[in-house]
Amino acid sequence: MMARRPTIRSVAEEAGVSPTTVSLVLNNNASAIPEATKERVVQAVRKLGYRPNPSARALSSSQTHTIGFITDVIASSGYAGRSIAGAQELSWANDKVLLIVNTGGDAAITRAAVDMLCDRQVDGVIYAAMSMCGVDLPEALLQIPTILVNAYDRQSRFPAILADEELGGYTATRTLIDAGHRRIGMLYGVPEVDAGRERLIGHRRALDEAGIAFDPALVRADCWFPEGGYRSTKALMTLDEPPTALFCVNDWVAMGCYEAVKELGLSIPGDLAIIGYDNHELAGLLRPGLTTMQLPHYDLGRKAVECLLAPAGSVAPNAVIRLPCPLIRRQSV
Amino acid sequence: MMARRPTIRSVAEEAGVSPTTVSLVLNNNASAIPEATKERVVQAVRKLGYRPNPSARALSSSQTHTIGFITDVIASSGYAGRSIAGAQELSWANDKVLLIVNTGGDAAITRAAVDMLCDRQVDGVIYAAMSMCGVDLPEALLQIPTILVNAYDRQSRFPAILADEELGGYTATRTLIDAGHRRIGMLYGVPEVDAGRERLIGHRRALDEAGIAFDPALVRADCWFPEGGYRSTKALMTLDEPPTALFCVNDWVAMGCYEAVKELGLSIPGDLAIIGYDNHELAGLLRPGLTTMQLPHYDLGRKAVECLLAPAGSVAPNAVIRLPCPLIRRQSV
């Protein structure tokens, strides 16, 4: 036989007041209630170990203190986990909790997930994409405060929190320039990936700003995995005037560079400085450690909750908030 | 002005029955209700687009259709994400949803998380650890069906779902033996890590079974990162009788092997066959592709939900369920 949990009534009796008073005190609506009464209530709560029943609270107030978190892909690299961690930490600090749904990118599941979150009356919804992209989300989300993470709504109906990829590209290349390089190549990703395109734009801005002419011969597309980085590095380094520094669209590509450089008997950063992007788990374990730009997934998640918690209307529906990618300095530049 | 959602009453009126009947039909307790009535109810539900209010349902039935999922570390490699994906998929198929809390390994947060999950009356709790280990969990969990993933309770109060690391070690080494190797080394992790120890035990069992004497000279401890794999491989390969195959305690270590082997001018698998563990994101991108054992995180998460959903009492509190690590064949053996 299990001891029943104390209810607000039992607390009220213990404190010699009515349930209303207890409720008022517990919800900080007690401006009109004298300290002495408050204190009695608080004591009773403590004595009984009372904890409000969230279901009951939700039913009568329609507030669940729950935030829905939808991810398209959760299972690959730890990025989703980092956004979740960021979102959860701030939620938790505000007595809210995350209801997580992973859709696998399936539109039908996304729709069902949104319906479910509406049913459950979550206080807000965060939609987080694995890799930055435009998305079309179900209409039903318009009913709930919603914010996108690492994605933007194609119809600009919801605010978006994004990594500032352009600035990241700029910073990466700028770092190379500041280290004295003038012939700087970029191993640029596939055109379908938005992030890669923006990093390239930042790259060119840094070049422009430093008065370095952009040399198309030093940019290689089609790099996304180590293999591509390997091949492109070999190609670039056998040019008549090879680059002295390389900005890789991601750390995988940089790993391919490393291999090529080693095979060529060259040294990093002596013969070729390398900067990556993503701060992959292995970046710090490479020899030499890979200097790279970190994706601010944790911050994105945190910021999303911050926006959701902000007073209604303080974030415009079409707002786009860009968070910087910190530079992680290691030994490859 | 927002349209209110239909309630069970409105459905009842629409169908010309009482709310009870609707409830009965919707909860499959309608054995006594004739098809015709059922049909009318179903029609009314469809017409109104009725969806039950989970908070109300939870309040009166004390069933939230929610499973609590506690992780110690969610933010690093994608493992946690895979367990979550596995758990969520099966939950979802059973109309349940995951409430996720990440504790960062902090005991106080864990305690608070458990209390919160009790408050919210989750139907069950899954506690998932990042790397396999013994844990001490709050008493309060005894109130709720609880199951551990990739961890075991030091007091054996809860069932555990684990990867069968011993069998994995056995299979890895067995794979090497089957490929014709007799001098097989192991780059074994740090003793503090349970998983590494068990993989070593499996390794020795495979050796024994094949009638190969265990040679301590071929086992190197202190490998966990690429650096360790690199150093140990160099050491082993300069032995008078170097191994022809190596079982690495994880894929990071195997990556270090790769580097050493290349520097020595040897080839994989010609001069040295290598098998790793974890099926790291990069394993398939290495040249040659790394043969490795996959950690069944997805399955662990899924199995946990399966146990939670099973009729009470069908999983003994001290049960330990071990799931095999599949062998991922690539080109390094």
Next chain:
DNA sequence: GTGAAAGCGCTAACAC
């Protein structure tokens, strides 16, 4: 300042 009372939307015991 505090309390009584009416729900929130649903389930389930019991009555018919």
Next chain:
DNA sequence: GTGTTAGCGCTTTCAC
């Protein structure tokens, strides 16, 4: 077979 009724534990309006 179906409906009536009494909660589930809390919030909130309104009266005192």
